[in-house]
Amino acid sequence: MAPKLDTAQMQRYWTKTSTLMWTIFALWIVFSFVLPLFAVQLNTVRFLGFPLGFYMAAQGSLLAFVVLCVWNAIAQNKIDEEFGVQED
Amino acid sequence: MADSKAAGGGFYGNLGKIYGGYAGGFIVFTLILAVLEQMGVPNKIIGYCFVILTIGVYAYIGILSRTMDLSEYYVAGRKVPALYNGMATGADWMSAASFISMAGGIYLGGFNALGYVLGWTGGYVLVGILLAPYLRKFGQFTVPDFLGTRYEGNGARLCGVLVLFCASFTYIVAQCFGIGIITSRFLGIPFEVAIFVGLLGILVCSMLGGMRAVTWTQVAQYIILIIAYLVPVVWLSTKLYGIPIPELTYGHALDQIAQLETKLGVVKHFTDAFTDAKGLFSWTEFNNFWALVLCLMIGTASLPHILMRYFTTPSVREARTSVAWSIFFIFLLYFTAPAYAAFAKLEVYQNVIGQPIASLPAWVQNWSQVGGLLTIKDANSDGILQLSEFVINQDIIVLSMPEIAGLPYVVSGLVAAGGLAAALSTADGLLLAIANALSHDVYYKMIDPKATTARRLLVARGLLVGVALIAAAVASTRPSGIIQMVAWAFSLAAAGLFAPLVLGIWWKRTTKIGAITGMLSGFGICLFYLVMTRYWPAEFKAMFGTDLWWGIRNISSAVFGLPVAFIVTYVVSLMTPEPSKEMQNFVDSIRTPGGAVAPHAA
Numbered sequence: 001m002a003p004k005l006d007t008a009q010m011q012r013y014w015t016k017t018s019t020l021m022w023t024i025f026a027l028w029i030v031f032s033f034v035l036p037l038f039a040v041q042l043n044t045v046r047f048l049g050f051p052l053g054f055y056m057a058a059q060g061s062l063l064a065f066v067v068l069c070v071w072n073a074i075a076q077n078k079i080d081e082e083f084g085v086q087e088d
Numbered sequence: 089m090a091d092s093k094a095a096g097g098g099f100y101g102n103l104g105k106i107y108g109g110y111a112g113g114f115i116v117f118t119l120i121l122a123v124l125e126q127m128g129v130p131n132k133i134i135g136y137c138f139v140i141l142t143i144g145v146y147a148y149i150g151i152l153s154r155t156m157d158l159s160e161y162y163v164a165g166r167k168v169p170a171l172y173n174g175m176a177t178g179a180d181w182m183s184a185a186s187f188i189s190m191a192g193g194i195y196l197g198g199f200n201a202l203g204y205v206l207g208w209t210g211g212y213v214l215v216g217i218l219l220a221p222y223l224r225k226f227g228q229f230t231v232p233d234f235l236g237t238r239y240e241g242n243g244a245r246l247c248g249v250l251v252l253f254c255a256s257f258t259y260i261v262a263q264c265f266g267i268g269i270i271t272s273r274f275l276g277i278p279f280e281v282a283i284f285v286g287l288l289g290i291l292v293c294s295m296l297g298g299m300r301a302v303t304w305t306q307v308a309q310y311i312i313l314i315i316a317y318l319v320p321v322v323w324l325s326t327k328l329y330g331i332p333i334p335e336l337t338y339g340h341a342l343d344q345i346a347q348l349e350t351k352l353g354v355v356k357h358f359t360d361a362f363t364d365a366k367g368l369f370s371w372t373e374f375n376n377f378w379a380l381v382l383c384l385m386i387g388t389a390s391l392p393h394i395l396m397r398y399f400t401t402p403s404v405r406e407a408r409t410s411v412a413w414s415i416f417f418i419f420l421l422y423f424t425a426p427a428y429a430a431f432a433k434l435e436v437y438q439n440v441i442g443q444p445i446a447s448l449p450a451w452v453q454n455w456s457q458v459g460g461l462l463t464i465k466d467a468n469s470d471g472i473l474q475l476s477e478f479v480i481n482q483d484i485i486v487l488s489m490p491e492i493a494g495l496p497y498v499v500s501g502l503v504a505a506g507g508l509a510a511a512l513s514t515a516d517g518l519l520l521a522i523a524n525a526l527s528h529d530v531y532y533k534m535i536d537p538k539a540t541t542a543r544r545l546l547v548a549r550g551l552l553v554g555v556a557l558i559a560a561a562v563a564s565t566r567p568s569g570i571i572q573m574v575a576w577a578f579s580l581a582a583a584g585l586f587a588p589l590v591l592g593i594w595w596k597r598t599t600k601i602g603a604i605t606g607m608l609s610g611f612g613i614c615l616f617y618l619v620m621t622r623y624w625p626a627e628f629k630a631m632f633g634t635d636l637w638w639g640i641r642n643i644s645s646a647v648f649g650l651p652v653a654f655i656v657t658y659v660v661s662l663m664t665p666e667p668s669k670e671m672q673n674f675v676d677s678i679r680t681p682g683g684a685v686a687p688h689a690a
Contacts, residue, residue, distance in 0.1 A: 014679060020217075032382075077408070080682075
C-alpha cells in the first residue's frame, strides 16, 4: 500500500494535479466554445476541402477532446508515480 | 464464481478472442443475409433476422451473466478492463438519440445542429479530469452513495436519487420511443405493441445479471452499432468518390450540396453557422448553440448511468485510461455523423426531389406507415416532388438513408440492428441506474438497512421491471421527439448533480447544507423552466413576462440551473460551519489513488 502523504506533500501533490486539471480545462473551453463560436469567420477559410468553421465543429474539436483525455491519463499517472501514491 | 462465464478466469483472459470471434461471426452473418437477399429472400425476412437474432445474442449473454452476488450485480465485480469498459461506455452512451436522430438533426439543421456533436463528446474531458478517477477511488455502488457520504446523511442522498430519477427516466422514455420506431418498422407491428416487444429485449439483458450482464452485453452491442453506423457511410463514400473514408470525402458532398441549394432556392445553407430560417446570422441561434453545447457537456459529466460505468474498473488508473478509451470509441461514431447527414442530403437533393411522385420507390410507402414520420404531399398537383412537399422527420433519416440511396436492403437491416443495439444498451444502463438507486440508496440505505442479500437483489429486480414498464407506457403516448427528450435529461442532470459532485471533490469547504440547497435550487430552476416553456398555457406564461428567457430553448434549461446551483452551494457553504476534520481527511483520501479511503460516518 502506498505511503500516506504528510500535509505539505499532499498540498504539493494537489497543486500539481490541479494545475494539470486547469490546463486541460482551459483547452477544453477553447475547443468547445472559443473556436466553434468563431465559425462564421473560420468558414471563410478552406481546410481539406471543408469550410474551416464547419470542420472544427464537426471533426477538429472532437479530435482535440480525444487527445486531451489521453494526455490527462498519461500526465496524471506520472504525477501519481512521482509522489508514490499510485495503486499497487 | 458459480457460473460458466467467469469460470477459471478463462473469460477475462480471453476477452479479445471472444469478442473478436463474435465480431467476425456478426460480419459473416451479415454477408450470408446479403447473399440470401440476392437469391430473392424477401426484405421482411431479412429485417426479422437482424432484429430477432441480435436480441437473441444479447439475451444469451444476459442469461450467461446471471449472478447472485451484490458486487457483481451492482458494479460487475470491479473487474472490467479499461478497453472493454470504454466500449461498454460507448454503447451505454450512444443511444437512440446519437444513432437514430443526430445525423437527422444535422440533415435538417446543418451547422447549428453540430452543437450535438460537440456537446456529446467534449463532456468526457470533464469526466476524466474532474470526476471519474475520484468516484472510482471512493468505490461504492452508486452516485447517490457518494453524495450521501460526502454530505453526511440521507438528505443529500435523497436529493441525488430525485435528480437521478427525473433525468434518467426522461432519458429512458426516449430510448423506448426509439426502440418502438425500429421494431415497428422492421417487424411490421403497430408502434404501441412494438415498444413492449422491445422492452423484453431490455429486460432479458439486465434483470438476471445486473451490471455484469449489462457490461458484457454493452460490449457486444457496441461492436454491432459501430459496424452498422460505419458501413452505409463508407459504402456511399466509396460509391460517390471512390475513397472509403467518409470523413475525408464529404467536403466534396458539402460543395455539391451548396450548388444544389442555389439551384433549388434554399436560403439556409448547410454549412453556414448560426443562421435562422431565412439564412441570416442570428444571435438567438448563436446563444442557443453555446448553451446547448454547455448543457450537453456538463450533463455528460453528471449522468449517473455514465459515471457508474467507471465504478466497474479494477483501479483508479484504469478508470482514467477507460475515459480515454470511451471518448475514442464514441468519437468514431460522432465524427462520422456529419458525413452521414451530408450524404443523405445529397441523395435526397439529387435523386428524390424533382422525381415524379408516382414513380417513387417502395421505401416511401413503408416509412409513411410508421406514425407520420414521412409525408409527401403534392401541393401544386403537378405530379413532381418539390422540396417543400417532402417532409421527413429527423428520427428516420439514418434508418431510411440506405433505402433512399438505393443500397441493398441488407444494409437497412444492419442499420436497424445497430439502432436497436444503441437504444437497448442505453436503456439497460439507465434502467440499472434508476433501479440501483431505488434499491440500494432508498430501500437498503434508508428503509431497511438489515435486508439480506437475497432480498436486496429481489427488490432491485422487481424495481427494474416496474420502472421499465412505466417507461414503455409513457413512451407509447409519444410525448416528444427523441433528441429533445434526451437533451432535457442532460439539462436536468447537469443542473442537479454537477455542482455537488465536482465541489464535493474539488472544494473541501462545501458543506452538507450548501450542497443540498444548491442541488435543489439549481434543479428546481431548470425543471421550472422546462415545464413552464413546454406545458404552461400562454396566459399563464404572460405572468412571467416572456415565453423564452433570452430566447434560450428549453433543451438548454440547465444554462439557468447551473450557475444558480454553483452560487447557492458556494454562498450557503460559506455561511455554514466548515466540514469536520474527518470529512476533510476523507476528501484527501479520495484525491489520491493509492491508500485506503478514510473512515467516514455515513
